Amino acid sequence: MVFNLSEVTGIGDFTSKKEKKRELFLKDDRVFLVINKNTIEVRTDDELARLLKEKYESVMESRYFGRGGIEIVLANQLKTDELCDLVRLSYNLS
Secondary structure (H helix, E strand, O other): OOOHHOOOOOOOOEEEOOOOOOOEEOOOOEEEEEEEEEEEEEEEOHHHHHHHHHHOOOEEOOOEEEEEEEEEEOOOOHHHHHHHHHHHHHHHHH
């Protein structure tokens, strides 16, 4: 599965910065999304992160955001619309 940010509606302006193995997406110089080869990382609140980690094997603590976010292995456990919702939330938390 490949995540395509262009599928996410309802977010405003952002910039992107490519690094060696990942791409960072920023709102007002604050990262809200990290796209790696097989994962994405988003900001979230502690309670939602806990619930998602309990429900899905493919969700873990974010390496980039730490406890402030989650990393999701793109293994089709979460539907595209759920991923889009998480990206919108992350954007709004930034």
